[in-house]
Amino acid sequence: MGELNWAGNHEYRAARIVRPESVDELRELVVGARAVRALGSRHSFNDLADTSDLLVSTAGLPASISIDEEARAVTVSGGVRYGDLARELQAAGWALHNLASLPHISVAGAIATATHGSGDRNGNLATAVRGLRILTASGEIVELRRGDEGFDGAVVSLGALGVVIDVTLDIRPSFDARQRLFEKLPWEAVTGRFDEVTSAAYSVSLFTTWEEDTVALAWLKELDGGSPIGDDFLGARALTEARHMIPTMDVRNTTQQLGVVGPWSERLAHFRFEFTPSNGAEIQSEYLVPRPRAVEAIEAVRALAHVVAPLLQISEIRTVAADELWLSSAYGTDAVGLHFTWVRDQAGVEAVLPALEEALLPLGARPHWGKLYLDRDGLVPALYPRLGDFRALTERFDPEQRFRNAFLARLLG
Numbered sequence: 494m495g496e497l498n499w500a501g502n503h504e505y506r507a508a509r510i511v512r513p514e515s516v517d518e519l520r521e522l523v524v525g526a527r528a529v530r531a532l533g534s535r536h537s538f539n540d541l542a543d544t545s546d547l548l549v550s551t552a553g554l555p556a557s558i559s560i561d562e563e564a565r566a567v568t569v570s571g572g573v574r575y576g577d578l579a580r581e582l583q584a585a586g587w588a589l590h591n592l593a594s595l596p597h598i599s600v601a602g603a604i605a606t607a608t609h610g611s612g613d614r615n616g617n618l619a620t621a622v623r624g625l626r627i628l629t630a631s632g633e634i635v636e637l638r639r640g641d642e643g644f645d646g647a648v649v650s651l652g653a654l655g656v657v658i659d660v661t662l663d664i665r666p667s668f669d670a671r672q673r674l675f676e677k678l679p680w681e682a683v684t685g686r687f688d689e690v691t692s693a694a695y696s697v698s699l700f701t702t703w704e705e706d707t708v709a710l711a712w713l714k715e716l717d718g719g720s721p722i723g724d725d726f727l728g729a730r731a732l733t734e735a736r737h738m739i740p741t742m743d744v745r746n747t748t749q750q751l752g753v754v755g756p757w758s759e760r761l762a763h764f765r766f767e768f769t770p771s772n773g774a775e776i777q778s779e780y781l782v783p784r785p786r787a788v789e790a791i792e793a794v795r796a797l798a799h800v801v802a803p804l805l806q807i808s809e810i811r812t813v814a815a816d817e818l819w820l821s822s823a824y825g826t827d828a829v830g831l832h833f834t835w836v837r838d839q840a841g842v843e844a845v846l847p848a849l850e851e852a853l854l855p856l857g858a859r860p861h862w863g864k865l866y867l868d869r870d871g872l873v874p875a876l877y878p879r880l881g882d883f884r885a886l887t888e889r890f891d892p893e894q895r896f897r898n899a900f901l902a903r904l905l906g
C-alpha cells in the first residue's frame with residue numbers, strides 16, 4: 494500500500510513523494526519533474542492533489558510567520574498549519590477573521606480549495622489573502638498582490654499554477670468569542686426564518702442527520718461584548734453540557750463551549766489543535782448553494798433523508814459571504830454550505846452522491862473542491878463563469894501543463 498491522504502480514502506498514485514527542506518531544493522525538484530503537484534497536510538478527500546510523477550510535500554519547508562503590524566498583515570509560508578499561525582498571531586495580539594472547523598490544515602492547501610468556516614459576513618479563508626508568491630514550473634517565483642491582473646484567479650488555484658511559497662493575509666486586532674450550543678431547533682425555524690437563524694451570531698453552524706424532527710444542534714460562536722442570546726434560540730434549548738457534533742465521539746476533541754469566553758484562536762474552530770478533528774474514519778462531501786436557493790436545497794436534502802442518513806455520521810449547514818475569487822465556491826454570491834461527514838465507505842458514498850447531486854447541482858450548488866463529489870453529468874464547469882479565464886491563467890503560468898493532473902483535466906478539459 495502506498496501513501497494515503499489523511500482520511501485514508503485516497504492512495505496517492507504519484508511515483509514519488511518528496512519533502513524538500515529549502516526553496517532551492519524545491520525549485521530543483523519542480524523544474525526536473527515530468528508532472529508535479531504540491532501536497533499540503535493531506536486533508537482533501539479526493540485526487541485533487543495527486544499527480545503521476547512527483548508530489549512535493551510542503552511540510553518540510555522552512556516555516557516562517559512574519560507579522561507587519563503597520564500593514565495589518567501576516568506573511569506565512571504555505572505549509573504552515575492554521576493552528577500554528579493562530580497561536581502565533583494571538584500571542585502577538587492579532588487575529589484572522591475566521592477559521593475552518595479544524596486548525597490542522599495547511600494555509601496554502603486550504604486557500605487553494607476555498608476552505609471556509611461559517612458566518613453570514615465571513616468570506617472563506619482565501620478572502621483574507623492579500624498577496625502570494627508562487628514557484629512556477631519554470632522555477633521562477635511570481636508575486637501577485639490584491640488588485641493585480643490575475644490575482645483573483647490565482648488565490649483559489651487548485652494547485653494548478655505552481656507551489657505557493659508564502660501568502661500574505663489580512664489580520665485584525667485579537668478578539669474574544671464564546672460558543673453556545675442549542676439543541677432541537679425546529680425545522681420550521683430553519684426553513685421559515687433562515688436569515689434570522691444564520692445571522693444570530695458571528696458564526697452559526699447547524700448539525701443534523703436530516704431525518705430527525707428537529708435540527709439536532711445549532712452551534713453559535715458569538716463575539717464577546719455583544720448581548721448574548723438567552724437560553725431559548727427560536728425554540729432550541731441551550732445545552733448545559735458540552736457536546737461533540739458526532740454523538741459517539743469524545744467531547745474533549747472540541748473547543749471550549751458553554752459560553753466560556755476565550756480568544757478567537759481557541760473558539761472559531763470546532764476542533765482542538767491537539768486532538769483528532771471530526772472522527773478520523775470518514776469521508777466528506779460539501780455543496781455550496783447560492784444563498785437564495787438555500788431553503789429549497791435544504792428541503793431537497795430532507796426529502797432524501799432516507800437515502801443519505803444510512804451512510805451519514807453528521808451534516809453541517811453553514812454560511813459564507815460572497816467574494817470575487819474566480820474559483821471560489823462563493824464567487825459572486827453569498828453561499829450556504831451543505832456538508833456531509835460520511836462513514837468511510839467509498840463505494841457506499843459514491844452510490845448515494847448521484848441522487849444528492851441530481852437534487853443540488855441544478856440549484857447552482859458548487860461542490861467543495863477538496864471533498865468527494867462525482868459530477869457525472871459534467872455540470873460543475875458551467876457553475877464558474879470565470880473558468881475560461883482560469884484556464885488561460887494556468888496556460889500562462891504552466892505552458893507545459895506539468896501541474897495539470899487528472900482532476901484538472903476533468904474540470905478544464
Ligand SMILES: Cc1cc2nc3c(=O)[nH]c(=O)nc-3n(C[C@H](O)[C@H](O)[C@H](O)COP(=O)(O)OP(=O)(O)OC[C@H]3O[C@@H](n4cnc5c(N)ncnc54)[C@H](O)[C@@H]3O)c2cc1C
Pocket residue numbers: 499500530531532533534535536537538541542551571572593594595598599600601602603604605606607608609610651652653655656657658770771772777861863864
Ligand atoms: C476533518 C476535516 C475537516 C475539514 N473541515 C473543513 C471545513 O471546516 N471547511 C472547509 O471548507 N473544508 C474543510 N475540510 C477540507 C479541507 O480544508 C480542504 O480539503 C483543504 O484543501 C485541505 O488542505 P491541505 O493542506 O490538507 O491540502 P491537501 O489535501 O494536501 O491539498 C489540497 C490542494 O491544495 C494544493 N496545495 C497544497 N499546498 C499547496 C501549495 N503550497 N501550493 C499550491 N498548492 C497547494 C494541493 O495541490 C491540492 O490541490 C476538512 C477536512 C478534514 C479532513
